[in-house]
Amino acid sequence: MVLLSRSKIIVFTALVVLIVLLSQCKQADKPSVSTSENTSCVKTKSLNPNGDSELALLMRHMYDSLNSMNRLIKNGGVPSKFPESFLKIHTAKPTTSTTKLESFDAFADDYITTLRLLYKSPKADLNKNYNSLVQKCANCHEASCPGPLKKIYKLKLDF
Numbered sequence: 834m835v836l837l838s839r840s841k842i843i844v845f846t847a848l849v850v851l852i853v854l855l856s857q858c859k860q861a862d863k864p865s866v867s868t869s870e871n872t873s874c875v876k877t878k879s880l881n882p883n884g885d886s887e888l889a890l891l892m893r894h895m896y897d898s899l900n901s902m903n904r905l906i907k908n909g910g911v912p913s914k915f916p917e918s919f920l921k922i923h924t925a926k927p928t929t930s931t932t933k934l935e936s937f938d939a940f941a942d943d944y945i946t947t948l949r950l951l952y953k954s955p956k957a958d959l960n961k962n963y964n965s966l967v968q969k970c971a972n973c974h975e976a977s978c979p980g981p982l983k984k985i986y987k988l989k990l991d992f
């Protein structure tokens with residue numbers, strides 16, 4: 834009898850310990866998920882109490898520029914003045930040092946190459962090259978900063 838109840842106690846204790854461990858795991862998970870969201874990309878002003886980073890402001894200009902180019906192309910226009918300021922994508926200061934992944938520069942180069950291509954496009958290739966540029970924005974964001982993805986995909990032209 835004594836043996837049996839001892840083993841019951843051991844099993845019970847083991848269960849309690851297991852439950853406590855499991856619940857601690859869950860609690861430990863939560864903050865790490867939310868910090869990685871905060872540091873990988875800042876989505877709204879309210880999430881960023883330190884003000885907007887140079888990179889975030891540049892991104893907004895890049896977004897606005899694509900938005901107006903979308904309208905320009907729809908109305909039969911051709912982009913003219915290459916936006917030299919967007920070349921700063923490599924050096925613009927991000928919100929935190931962890932905002933930029935190791936892959937950032939490769940994605941940024943890919944974006945700049947496609948941007949140059951777009952400004953040299955013959956009219957017949959404008960739609961295709963414009964959409965390909967939107968895809969370059971999306972590629973980097975898929976990897977590092979999914980927040981604005983929906984907004985970015987909306988920039989695509991149907992044709």
Ligand code: HEC
Pocket residue numbers: 873874875876877886887888889890892893895896899926927928929932933937938940941944966967969970971973974977978981984985
């Ligand atoms: C090489 C990677 C990369 C490319 C290419 C890229 N982005 Fe970003 N984007 C980022 C990162 C990283 C941030 C976060 C910047 C920060 O918080 O400092 C960001 C932030 C943003 C934001 C949020 C800015 C804010 O208000 O905080 C928007 C919108 C955005 N990008 C749109 C675009 C568009 C449109 C393009 C293409 C024209 C583009 N991005 C290309 C990496 C990239």
